[in-house]
Amino acid sequence: MNMEQQSIDSLRQRHGALVEEHPKLRIRERAQRLRVSEAELVAAGCGVASRQLGGTAQALFRDLGTLGSVMALSRNDHAVHERHGQYQSIEANGPVGIVLGPDIDLRMFFGGWKHFYAVTENGRDSIQFFDKAGEAVHKIYRTDQTDATAWSAYIDRHAAQEIAPVRVEGFDRIDEADSPADGEALRAHWRALKDTHDFFAMLRQFKVSRLGALRAVGPDLAQRVDKRAVETVLEHSAATGLSIMCFVANRGIVQIHTGAVKKLLRTGPWFNVLDETFNLHLNTEAVASSWVVNKPTVDGWVTSLELYGEDGGMIVQFFGERKPGQPELPEWRHLLESLCPQALAA
Template structure:
């Protein structure tokens, strides 16, 4: 699918902005029947310059920028983290950033459209996938090395802006129940690392929520809709460090540390700390689960929130590194949310 003619799209966009000035660009794209990448490419509400190069090349050069704000989101959760891109490993189809503040896992196979963007004077680098969905955005801040930012934008600026060809994404359909529930449970109990969970889902050909339903309530049990708000409130009150994972098709963004300032704004429950913001649309959460997995470091417990289509919105863990056991305070907090005893 090609971009609609620039004049017509810009005119429609300008009218929509006039009618509903508070709409964000993601929602404006949805209203107009186009993608966010198409709006950016057509300079609808922004000024953009296409960036040339592979996502690996573009990511490999981010370390020079200094402190920025990294943003990754899906339909129902937005994860913002201030810091620097350090320990960047982006040479293959999967990349990682392992700084103490910005912690990412990138899956470059779906990345395609890249831009330097200015919107109301605010500068950003924006990365979109083949379907025109925003994968990751990087915002310039007062702490950013301005000269390095300008040099980066100049270095990767494309000679001309290419046409945006959109490749629609079709999510794979996964069964809601495993054909061998007993085998799934046995495999689950034999896990050594939380990263092996996805491999298990593929092996048993089941959706994530389907696996949770089948595993047994000692391993996965549904909890009340307000569990996430109660968990974040409890973590803030006790200064308990947590891990927060928000993902889309192309990236996982992780915060590790305490949370402090919590605020509800309509359907959105927010963490509004100096270096970390989370915006979570709790009205979009169809189910919440406390999940326990065995590892070589002992049991690891998570709170996982899902949308109506079974899509994972956000995951929370207690802060930990490989080789360390789970924080007892985190385990106790999640057990307090759970109606049944968890595996021990």
């Protein structure tokens, strides 16, 4: 028996002991307890049956339209975003990809994606994408509406010819400060924005974290609001039918839902949207700060509600439904203004 097989067997034994003691832990939690990556558990068959997929993430994504209706899941530590529908209008040729169907709306940043598996866990079949650190980026679940024949054909078509072991790699630290070197210059640049998509480039130019920028620019452009703001926004959407956009992101993907929400339910620390085609699970106890953010564009001011964790990372972001070339929904603007103790720039 080689060292690699010994390591896998040891991991399986440790995993089995953990499951026996804590049978309700999810695989992400089990990986954290065992101080390994989720991809390593999947590769070792810990609690799952897995089959490694080969090729590039881009090639795998370009073929997802064959599957019919599925459930797409993207998450970070504190928010889980689930959307039912088909992968349509897929562009996945370079380092950045997009899925722009009416149901599933994604922005993919493929630079760090590395390990891909077909997985069966507790009778549920999925296709799972992991980054080079072994963290799950995106998962696709088969449902009763999925074309079962096409699903099986997809797995067979993309099965890896040679099994590659999971060797975890770290990501380079982003060069950014918690506050800008020149706050006035940042504020001037912010007020001159023409498109919300230029915001990330601005942060890179000033080498400042997103939360650091919010703290620095002044309350007319970004101000902290009550932590219950997210519940107020979702309850308003459910009560009035206001169409919103909900963004959940991790290091490799942004997943977006557009539409009103209906069924809301709190379960312990989790505030949930439980609609037929969209589920959101948000750990509100993990929210360290909530902000209303106000950006100028060629179409007028655009406001968002953004929630951040203790580590400064964004948990979830909300906008009113809007497409480029359209002004912001007045009802959305009024709702966010009502959350703010001070006036927003207009």
